[in-house]
Amino acid sequence: MSEWSPDSWKSKTASQQPTYADQQKLQETLAHLANLPPLVTSWEIESLKEQLAAASCGEAFLLQAGDCCESLDDCHGDAIVRNLKVLMQMSFVLAHGCKKKIIRVGRTAGQYAKPRSAETETRDGVTLPVYRGDIVNRFAFSEEDRQPDPELLLRGYERAALTLNFLRGLCVGGFADLRHPEYWQLEFPSNSPRQKQYDDMVKSITGSLHFMEAVIGTGFGDIGSVEVFTAHEGLHLNYEQAQTRKVPRREGWYNLSTHFPWIGYRTRDVNGAHVEYFRGIENPVGLKVGPQMEPDELTEIVSVLNEKNEPGHITLIHRMGASEIESKLPNLIDAVSKKDQLVTWCSDPMHGNTYTTASGIKTRNFDDILSELLKAFDVHKSCGSVLGGVHLELTGDNVTECVGGSTNVDELDLTKAYKSNVDPRLNYDQSMELAFLIAERMQA
Numbered sequence: 001m002s003e004w005s006p007d008s009w010k011s012k013t014a015s016q017q018p019t020y021a022d023q024q025k026l027q028e029t030l031a032h033l034a035n036l037p038p039l040v041t042s043w044e045i046e047s048l049k050e051q052l053a054a055a056s057c058g059e060a061f062l063l064q065a066g067d068c069c070e071s072l073d074d075c076h077g078d079a080i081v082r083n084l085k086v087l088m089q090m091s092f093v094l095a096h097g098c099k100k101k102i103i104r105v106g107r108t109a110g111q112y113a114k115p116r117s118a119e120t121e122t123r124d125g126v127t128l129p130v131y132r133g134d135i136v137n138r139f140a141f142s143e144e145d146r147q148p149d150p151e152l153l154l155r156g157y158e159r160a161a162l163t164l165n166f167l168r169g170l171c172v173g174g175f176a177d178l179r180h181p182e183y184w185q186l187e188f189p190s191n192s193p194r195q196k197q198y199d200d201m202v203k204s205i206t207g208s209l210h211f212m213e214a215v216i217g218t219g220f221g222d223i224g225s226v227e228v229f230t231a232h233e234g235l236h237l238n239y240e241q242a243q244t245r246k247v248p249r250r251e252g253w254y255n256l257s258t259h260f261p262w263i264g265y266r267t268r269d270v271n272g273a274h275v276e277y278f279r280g281i282e283n284p285v286g287l288k289v290g291p292q293m294e295p296d297e298l299t300e301i302v303s304v305l306n307e308k309n310e311p312g313h314i315t316l317i318h319r320m321g322a323s324e325i326e327s328k329l330p331n332l333i334d335a336v337s338k339k340d341q342l343v344t345w346c347s348d349p350m351h352g353n354t355y356t357t358a359s360g361i362k363t364r365n366f367d368d369i370l371s372e373l374l375k376a377f378d379v380h381k382s383c384g385s386v387l388g389g390v391h392l393e394l395t396g397d398n399v400t401e402c403v404g405g406s407t408n409v410d411e412l413d414l415t416k417a418y419k420s421n422v423d424p425r426l427n428y429d430q431s432m433e434l435a436f437l438i439a440e441r442m443q444a
Ligand code: PEP
Pocket: 068, 115, 233, 263, 264, 265, 266, 288, 289, 319, 351, 423
C-alpha cells in the first residue's frame, strides 16, 4: 500500500464533499482550524479503544446514541442536559439488565455533516444545492443559505467545543453522581408504563448503594463521575484532516476532534478517500455495514483499516433493516470470522428501517427497530459471534418523529413535534422502552 499521510486521501475520489466557491477562504479557514486546540486527548481515545475491545468479547456493552444531526442553533444547555440524561438513564437500565460495563458514546459534539442521496433539492421549480449539515451550509431554502460556507467549519468546531465542555463538567460534578439519579429526571412527565419500572429500579439500586455505604462507613470513590465519549460521522475530510495530529510519546496520528469517528455507509468505497483517511488514524473507527455490502468487500475494507488487527480498533455497525438482517448478516459474520479479523459488532436498527409515509414524512416504526435489534442478538448467537453494542438515533426531547412504542405515536402525531432536519429519532419514552427491552433480551 502507498504511504499514508493526513492528506493522502486527496489522491482518491472523495464522495459527499461540498464544493466551495471560494477556495482561498476554505484554505485559510482550514489553516485556522488546524491551529486550534484539540477537543479530546489520545489517552481518552486509547481508553475507549480498550473498552471496545472488551465489548467485542462480551465483557462490556456499547451504547452509542444521539442526534442524527446536531444543529448549531440547538447548542444550548437544556438540550445537552436532556440528551445526557437519556444516555445516563438508558445506561443504568442496560447495566442493571446485563451486569456489564456500559460504554457511553454520544453522537454529539461534532455530528454536523450529513451524507445525502442527491446533490440538489428542487422545490416549486427552484433547484439548489442539497442541505449537507450545519457545518457545510444552512437548512433554509435560499440560494445564499445553501451555498457551502467555510466559516461554518469554525462555527461547528466551536459548538463542538462548547458542547463537550459542558458535558465534561456534568460528567464529573454532582449531576453524574450515581447516588442521586433523581438529578437525571427529565422535566416533563412521561406517559410510558416504563417510567414506573425505571423509578422502582432506581430506588432499589440507590437503596443498595446507600446501604453499602452505611455498612462500609465510607463512600465509594469513583461513584460521583461517569465517562462519556463522543462520536461523529467522519464525512467532511478537510475538517477531519485539520484535526489530525501527532501527540508526544505515542506512535501514529490521532483525530483529536472526536474519540470515535465512523465511516458512513455511502462512503465505504475501499478505493475511496474516506477509507484512505481512516486507515491512518489510531482512533477506534466505526464502519457502517448495510445490505448491499458483499462479504469480500467487507473483509477487504477491514483489512485495509486495521492492518495490525488491533482489538477495539474496528466496530462494524450493521444497519440492515429488519427484513434483511437474517439473510444478509450471517455471511458477513462468517467472512470476518474466517479471516480471524478482530472486530466489535454493533447493531444500528435505525438506518435500515426508514420509510416515508403517504403524506411524505420520513419516519421509522418502533416495532421494526426492536425487531432488527432482537434479530441481531439471535443472528450473532447462532453465528457464534458477540453483539457488542447498539447505535441509536434519539433525543431527550419529547419529539414525535418515529411511530409506535407503548405511548402509541401514530402517523397523524408525526406533525405535532417533528424537529429533526434529517432522520427521525426515538423520543424519550421510546428510548427508555427500547433500553428495557434490550436489557430484558440480554438477561434472558
Ligand atoms: C447516520 O448514521 O446518520 C447515517 C447517515 O447512517 P448510514 O451511513 O448508516 O446511512
